[in-house]
Amino acid sequence: xxxxxxxxxxxxxxxxxxxxxxxxxxxxxxxxxxxxxxxxxxxxxxxxxxxxxxxxxxxxxxxxxxxxxxxxxxxxxxxxxxxxxxxxxxxxxxxxxxxxxxxxxxxxxxxxxxxxxxxxxxxxxxxxxxxxxxxxxxxxxxxxxxxxxxxxxxxxxxxxxxxxxxxxxxxxxxxxxxxxxxxxxxxxxxxxxx
Ligand code: GDP
Numbered sequence: 001x002x003x004x005x006x007x008x009x010x011x012x013x014x015x016x017x018x019x020x021x022x023x024x025x026x027x028x029x030x031x032x033x034x035x036x037x038x039x040x041x042x043x044x045x046x047x048x049x050x051x052x053x054x055x056x057x058x059x060x061x062x063x064x065x066x067x068x069x070x071x072x073x074x075x076x077x078x079x080x081x082x083x084x085x086x087x088x089x090x091x092x093x094x095x096x097x098x099x100x101x102x103x104x105x106x107x108x109x110x111x112x113x114x115x116x117x118x119x120x121x122x123x124x125x126x127x128x129x130x131x132x133x134x135x136x137x138x139x140x141x142x143x144x145x146x147x148x149x150x151x152x153x154x155x156x157x158x159x160x161x162x163x164x165x166x167x168x169x170x171x172x173x174x175x176x177x178x179x180x181x182x183x184x185x186x187x188x189x190x191x192x193x194x
Pocket of ligand 1: 176
């Protein structure tokens with residue numbers, strides 16, 4: 001399966017020194033949304049993506065390799081409260097530039113805490129990315145924190161926001177319970193196969 005073969009490739013500090021070849025999917029999300037945990041869970045690896053609470057690390061972009069010139073780009077988590085506003089704004093601008101202009105990018109996995117999806121910053125990412133015409137898959141993480149009724153309600157509410165846009169898909173995910181792995185594999189696998 002796709003994610004089981006995931007290997008750490010490199011860390012880059014500068015969005016202008018990215019590999020020229022190959023295809024990539026990006027994982028983006030507010031810091032603390034559960035992005036690192038999701039990558040580790042998908043890869044069935046305890047510490048592949050480093051779960052870190054150091055604000056300085058938000059500026060690093062980690063590249064992982066699926067093999068066959070296919071990569072996963074772990075984008076810096078946005079919205080870190082501890083980072084000065086001007087630094088945050090600078091990074092968000094770079095993220096926007098990457099999302100809009102990166103030809104190697106074939107799809108975006110947007111990681112959102114299922115308890116508070118589609119924050120203003122999440123919407124800004126979507127506003128940048130959706131006009132490219134590429135697909136977005138929303139992972140509503142930490143779903144174990146919701147009751148069954150809340151899960152259905154949240155899923156429907158987020159889906160309703162994108163009603164009529166076939167490029168946007170939404171699923172529940174829990175790293176704690178290891179739920180949702182196969183669904184993510186199917187979606188991302190289909191992007192690479194297209
Ligand atoms: P990141 O900043 O987006 O990479 O978030 P992390 O993966 O570091 O997770 C942030 C916090 O949420 C950590 O304390 C994790 O243990 C917790 N967390 C992540 N995923 C889950 C999940 O599926 N369920 C629960 N209950 N907690 C989670």
